[in-house]
Amino acid sequence: MSCWQRGSNVKEYVSQNPPGATFFLCLLTLALSFMVLSSYNYSHTLPNPDIAQDWNTLLSSFSQFHLCEKENASAAFYTSSIPPLSSTQKTDQKTLVNTTRHPSSVTVVQLHVPLTVTSSSASAMLKDIGLFTTLTASQLNLGDKEPVYLALQNLSEDSKHICLTISAPANILPLTLFHLECSASETNITNIPVEATKQLPASSQTCYSLHFKSDPALTVMLTLEEQRVAAQHLAEVAVCLLGVCLILCVAASLKNNVTRRDFLKVEDSQNEPLIES
Structure with missing residues (x-):
């Protein structure tokens, strides 16, 4: 009741x-x-909401640029800015998440990323070539005016992944790395210096376009x-x-x-x- x-x-x-x-x-x-x-x-x-920048963000920003071949430019300048990974650097790359990096230090990261490259010229061959360029961190939405050197290798229109090498200050790169590493290339690669631009030039120089599709494996997740x-x-x-x-x-x-x-x-x-x- x-x-x-x-x-x-x-x-x-x-x-x-x-x-x-x-x-x-x-x-x-x-x-x-x-x-x-x-x-x-x-x-x-x-996804971890505290991580503002991850590899998806970086690659998405990079794919907005067209890479156009430079005339009378030497590839040696670009290749010298991105040294090959030694065995010690590869070991450090695997443990990068758990290491403390000094803001002024420069790190080299080599990853197998979901990027595809197409050429504006029908006669251009993408096999066994490498594209080298330099951007500022602000252009990639990573920082201010710090230089970021990038190299693309193992290009192929039939492949959905390429080898991307980045040389930049360690404090502006995403902390979590993609789990796939680039396989060592046994062929001779022709290094081509390119200039990154968001507008295709009116001249007849060869340009390359980047295409990126977001990959959940590149997103920083909560533990x-x-x-x-x-x-x-x-x-x-x-x-x-x-x-x-x-x-x-x-x-x-x-x-x-x-x-x-x-x-x-x-x-x-x-x-x-x-x-x-």
Whole structure:
């Protein structure tokens, strides 16, 4: 009987206080949403929102440029800026995530990335050539005016991946590296210096276009520990909101009950016969 009475009190409170009922439903919906997000976050791998730049961002910025061959330019200048990886550098590359890098140091990274190259000239051969260029960090949305040297090798229109070598200050490169390394090339590669531009020149010089498709493997994901902490925080907020909803329900049922008792007392006092003096 008591439970039925309290339920009736809540129903009466809802009918008499639409704003309060709306506020209660909003809190309840928010609590359920946090519970669903907590469950989803615990069971799915999610991108790390604290990482603003990853390899997808860098490659997407780089693919917006056209690489046009330079006339009367020496390839030696570009190749000297990007030295080949030694065995020590390759070892450091694998453990780059766990090492502390000085902001002024320059690192060389060699990755097998999902980039394809096409040529504006039908007679241009992409096999056994390498393209070398230099950009500033601001052009790649990585920093300010720091120089970034890039080299593309193992080019082929039939291949969806190429070998990309980057030489840049260590502090501006994404910290997480792609797991595929470039395979050593056994053929002689012709080095071609190119200039990066966003507009195709009017001259007849040969230009190369880059095409990039975002790869989830290049996105920085939350670790299992970070996912667990995020899911726990969402669940804690959901429990707090559900507690507030419960308090509101109890308060609504008790308030109506007290109000009814006060009303009955006033009514009884009015019905009492007046004492004649």
